[in-house]
Amino acid sequence: MLDLAHLPPERTGRLRALLDEVLRVNRQFNLTAVRQPDEAWTKHILDSLQGLKTGFFEGARRVADVGAGAGFPGLALAIARPDLRVTLLDSTRKKCDFMAAAIEKFALNADVLCERAEIAGQNKQWREQFDVATARAVGSLGEVCELALPLIKVGGHLVLWRGAQAREELYQSRSALSKLGGAAAGSVAAGGVKAEAGAVLPYTLPGHNTSYHLVVIEKVKPTPPGYPRRVGLPKQRPL
Ligand code: SAM
Numbered sequence: 389m390l391d392l393a394h395l396p397p398e399r400t401g402r403l404r405a406l407l408d409e410v411l412r413v414n415r416q417f418n419l420t421a422v423r424q425p426d427e428a429w430t431k432h433i434l435d436s437l438q439g440l441k442t443g444f445f446e447g448a449r450r451v452a453d454v455g456a457g458a459g460f461p462g463l464a465l466a467i468a469r470p471d472l473r474v475t476l477l478d479s480t481r482k483k484c485d486f487m488a489a490a491i492e493k494f495a496l497n498a499d500v501l502c503e504r505a506e507i508a509g510q511n512k513q514w515r516e517q518f519d520v521a522t523a524r525a526v527g528s529l530g531e532v533c534e535l536a537l538p539l540i541k542v543g544g545h546l547v548l549w550r551g552a553q554a555r556e557e558l559y560q561s562r563s564a565l566s567k568l569g570g571a572a573a574g575s576v577a578a579g580g581v582k583a584e585a586g587a588v589l590p591y592t593l594p595g596h597n598t599s600y601h602l603v604v605i606e607k608v609k610p611t612p613p614g615y616p617r618r619v620g621l622p623k624q625r626p627l
Contacts, residue, residue, distance in 0.1 A: 392437070396467060398426070402413065402467045402494060403433050409490060417457035417482055430593050435549065435600070436461030437468055438591050439522055442604050444545040444573075445469060446518035449594065452477055454505050454536045455526030459487045461549065466491075466498040474498040475518070477508060479543050509538035509616040524549035527623055529557040530564040534622040537568045538611040545573060546587050546605040554588050554601035564627035569611045573604040 389469035389574035390416060392400055408430055422428045437459055438447070449472070453462030456476040466474040476487045491498045501508060504592055508514045521536040521544075529550065536546050550557060558572055565571060589602040616622055 392434070393552045399467055403464060404429075406459075406463055406467060406490060406494060407433055409493065410486075414458070419483060419486055421470075427595075429589035430595060431457065432458075432460045433464050436464035436524070438540050438602060439465065439547045439549070440602075441481070441591070442545075442589060444520055444547060444549055444601055446473065447601070448544075449473060449596055450475070450518045450520075452501075452518040452539050454521055454523040454539070455534065456487060457483050457525075459483075461489060461524055462498065463490055463496070465485065465527065466496045467494065470497050472497065475501055475514075477501045477503060477505060479504045479595070490526060502604060503580045504619050505539075506616040506619045506622065509535065509611075514539055519544045520547045522548070528561075528626055530561045530626040531572055531622045533561060533564055533568055533605060534570070534616050534627060537570050537605070537607055538616055540607045542569070542607050542610055544606070546570065548603040548605070550601050550603050552599050552601075554603050558588060558603055565605060566616055567627055569607055569609040570605040573606040 401598060410419060411425060411428060414423060422431045424533050451465065451472050451474045454477050456462040456478045459476060462474050462476040478484055481502060484500050488500045515538055519541060521540050523532045525538055526532045532548060540546060587604050591600050593600065
């Protein structure tokens with residue numbers, strides 16, 4: 389579990405204020421199913437910050453959070469790491485409006501892209517522009533790789549928040565990854581195709597028995613121009 393002690397107290401206070409804002413707006417607009425404040429602190433804030441443990445945010449400048457929803461992990465990362473420029477991508481207007489208001493309220497180094505990832509990934513303004521992409525609770529592993537890998541520069545990383553089956557999912561997605569220009573981080577130097585230890589990081593959250601995992605994919609070559617396919621296909625016909 390990531391310990392928040394390393395964060396300046398001012399940033400921890402801002403994370404609490406962000407969560408208060410999410411829960412306040414949620415009473416009116418149903419942004420998230422997690423409504424109880426302690427549970428929301430764990431599931432939204434502590435969980436979002438786990439990604440920093442991977443080390444792949446060090447030296448990064450631009451981060452895209454794909455399917456950011458109410459802003460997790462993206463808004464939490466923008467508060468914890470104000471040196472990162474975070475683009476929050478989601479296709480649902482009310483979630484985008486909430487994130488844009490939060491960026492303004494907390495003066496964050498972030499912006500909102502209210503668009504389908506399939507469209508953004510084919511637009512040169514966003515394609516291969518990001519050092520890191522993140523995604524939590526967005527589709528199958530193959531689907532989210534097709535949505536997010538086109539946005540990442542060669543040499544950049546995709547950090548995914550996944551559940552208990554992460555290793556199996558990664559193994560089953562190996563052909564999709566290779567079509568999209570990705571590889572499980574750590575497997576490249578070893579010359580292998582299977583996930584190395586560094587690509588799947590297990591973690592737990594206080595009060596939860598579930599085993600969670602961060603999966604890290606490295607972009608090793610450009611994504612072919614046909615990906616992402618047209619809107620809906622990554623989900624309907626996973627690679
Ligand atoms: N990442 C947030 C979290 O963990 O709390 C939200 C997860 S929510 C289950 C999935 C989000 O992904 C939704 O807000 C949905 O609008 C967005 N989404 C799904 N497919 C998308 C796509 N193809 N393009 C853009 N956004 C997408």
